[in-house]
Amino acid sequence: MHDSKVKHVQDQVKAWKADGMKSGMCTARPGWMNISFRRGLYKKTMRNIEVNLIDILNVDTERKIVRVEPLVSMGQITAMLNPLGWTLPVLPELDDLTVGGLIMGVGIETSSHKVGLFQHCCVSYELVLADGSVVKCSKDENPDLFYAVPWSYGTLGFLVSAEIQIVPAKKYVRMEYFPAKSRQKMIERFEQETNKGSGNEFVECLVYSENSGVIMTGNMTEEAEADKINPIGYFWKPWFFKHVEQFLRIGSAVEYIPLRHYYHRHSRSIFWELQDIIPFGNHPLFRYLLGWTVPPKVSLLKLTQGETTKKLYEKHQVIQDMLIPLGKLDEALDVFHKHLKLYPLWLCPFMLYNLPGLVHPAGHQDEMYVDIGAYGAPTAPGFQAVPATKRLEEYVLKVKGFQMLYADTYLSETDFRKMFDHKLYDTMRERLQCHKAFPEIYGKINRNVRD
Numbered sequence: 001m002h003d004s005k006v007k008h009v010q011d012q013v014k015a016w017k018a019d020g021m022k023s024g025m026c027t028a029r030p031g032w033m034n035i036s037f038r039r040g041l042y043k044k045t046m047r048n049i050e051v052n053l054i055d056i057l058n059v060d061t062e063r064k065i066v067r068v069e070p071l072v073s074m075g076q077i078t079a080m081l082n083p084l085g086w087t088l089p090v091l092p093e094l095d096d097l098t099v100g101g102l103i104m105g106v107g108i109e110t111s112s113h114k115v116g117l118f119q120h121c122c123v124s125y126e127l128v129l130a131d132g133s134v135v136k137c138s139k140d141e142n143p144d145l146f147y148a149v150p151w152s153y154g155t156l157g158f159l160v161s162a163e164i165q166i167v168p169a170k171k172y173v174r175m176e177y178f179p180a181k182s183r184q185k186m187i188e189r190f191e192q193e194t195n196k197g198s199g200n201e202f203v204e205c206l207v208y209s210e211n212s213g214v215i216m217t218g219n220m221t222e223e224a225e226a227d228k229i230n231p232i233g234y235f236w237k238p239w240f241f242k243h244v245e246q247f248l249r250i251g252s253a254v255e256y257i258p259l260r261h262y263y264h265r266h267s268r269s270i271f272w273e274l275q276d277i278i279p280f281g282n283h284p285l286f287r288y289l290l291g292w293t294v295p296p297k298v299s300l301l302k303l304t305q306g307e308t309t310k311k312l313y314e315k316h317q318v319i320q321d322m323l324i325p326l327g328k329l330d331e332a333l334d335v336f337h338k339h340l341k342l343y344p345l346w347l348c349p350f351m352l353y354n355l356p357g358l359v360h361p362a363g364h365q366d367e368m369y370v371d372i373g374a375y376g377a378p379t380a381p382g383f384q385a386v387p388a389t390k391r392l393e394e395y396v397l398k399v400k401g402f403q404m405l406y407a408d409t410y411l412s413e414t415d416f417r418k419m420f421d422h423k424l425y426d427t428m429r430e431r432l433q434c435h436k437a438f439p440e441i442y443g444k445i446n447r448n449v450r451d
């Protein structure tokens, strides 16, 4: 079936060529379906290519690889792999994130400080190129293409399958919560747990105010102390970020969360976005009676959202993930506080390998970075969404960081090229004759091409 689905993609690309290559191409997946704040206006003007490949193709436990099609979602992968005793080294937490989106964009999770980003766990990609041919690439076969694909947003070709490493899964994650009541203690502990050699499998921090936060470490285990098991994912359970906040009051603690509940711990409250959509959603009565009805699908929200709600969100909300060198965390928290004053903030450390491609450390050696995620309504006096986001972008550019591109970016094209190293990318676009086939990345992610 896979081969015939790939042929269908090829046929569409060939038909586009035969029709005179009038406009660029993009996937036919509608804008409301994906996990990002905006919908691409380009979907209306460019040739839509159906890439409806939704299956997990093969689990090879000897080579320790799973082969999947691009629309396979994270929820689908955990449901399939975890009962077989396997999992992905990096498993981004929202159920509806897809393999294609995570490879063409970026994927990060609390294990990334050890194993890197989603792309770093991928072994090979199969793509349909602008000329309609199918090509495979890996670090040994067509390595230039392999390293150019991540972050390219579908502007080098259509992904039709990927091979991803798998690692053994265990039943529970043993969580330790360390509340910190000063900025200095928080950062010290966070760095210490991140750099703990072979130490923690998962590290994350939720920052609850300018000077407080809870650092969390997790390690997979088969055994658990029966009285400390907490299946946090059930609908009647408190939202995860609320559950974690209480440790600021009661002190450090240990508990065991079933693995799949851990992975999707932020799904049920869509990080903390659901509190703005259903303010009483964490009330015990609501949870017991109607908890099973939430969260709403992000795609349903996007599909049914009217103009007014959209404008309100634009004006009052910030949704951004900024990736900066770990050493700058303290300073960056000040910058976020000054311009946004928005809590909780999500901190997720990750190792940025010095590999070719759009995103690599400035110093040409592997470097520990941290993702600062800001989602919600800022409370900084005089806050205005666009100027505040621009100030953050300037700061991120200055410290040689990166902005995640699922969110709005106001960078100019020149600054965008400063932030993302286009050298290999430009060469590949030339070599694969992409100019008529696909816009440049900037042409897909800048604010003017999104509604």
Ligand SMILES: Cc1cc2nc3c(=O)[nH]c(=O)nc-3n(C[C@H](O)[C@H](O)[C@H](O)COP(=O)(O)OP(=O)(O)OC[C@H]3O[C@@H](n4cnc5c(N)ncnc54)[C@H](O)[C@@H]3O)c2cc1C
Pocket (backbone or CB within 6 Å): 052, 053, 054
């Ligand atoms: C009574 C019964 C008996 C079964 N017996 C067997 C059996 O003997 N052997 C076995 O292996 N399995 C069996 N199954 C399981 C079955 O294989 C699975 O339920 C399978 O997922 C059904 O596939 P489908 O093609 O009907 O998918 P659907 O149910 O049509 O699709 C699954 C999901 O994928 C989406 N989807 C489908 N196509 C596309 C596309 N092109 N693009 C985007 N999204 C898409 C759909 O919207 C849906 O959400 C059985 C199931 C039932 C209910």
Ligand SMILES: NC(=O)C1=CN([C@@H]2O[C@H](COP(=O)(O)OP(=O)(O)OC[C@H]3O[C@@H](n4cnc5c(N)ncnc54)[C@H](OP(=O)(O)O)[C@@H]3O)[C@@H](O)[C@H]2O)C=CC1
Pocket (backbone or CB within 6 Å): 025, 026, 027, 028, 029, 033, 034, 035, 036, 040, 051, 070, 092, 093, 094, 096, 097, 098, 099, 100, 101, 102, 104, 105, 106, 107, 108, 109, 153, 154, 155, 157, 158, 159, 160, 404, 405, 406, 444
């Ligand atoms: N923890 C995390 O890491 C999180 C990550 N995210 C972000 O969400 C996004 C993923 O969302 P998702 O809804 O899955 O993906 P999207 O549908 O939003 O796709 C993202 C980009 O990848 C391109 N793309 C997707 N599939 C293919 C393919 N088969 N061939 C070529 N290009 C493709 C899309 O191209 P086109 O525009 O042509 O459709 C689009 O530009 C990522 O950008 C990720 O960074 C969000 C939340 C959490």
Ligand SMILES: CC(C)=CCC[C@@H](C)[C@H]1CC[C@@]2(C)C3=C(CC[C@]12C)[C@@]1(C)CC[C@H](O)C(C)(C)[C@@H]1CC3
Pocket (backbone or CB within 6 Å): 035, 036, 037, 108, 270, 271, 273, 298, 301, 302, 305, 309, 313, 319, 321, 371, 373, 375, 404, 406
């Ligand atoms: C790297 C990491 C962890 C990123 C997490 C990003 C999420 C918090 C973002 C991704 C998509 C996202 C922007 C979204 C929304 C909230 C924040 C989300 C879930 C919501 C649901 C907020 C309400 C809005 O009306 C609307 C429905 C448009 C969006 C949809 C996308």
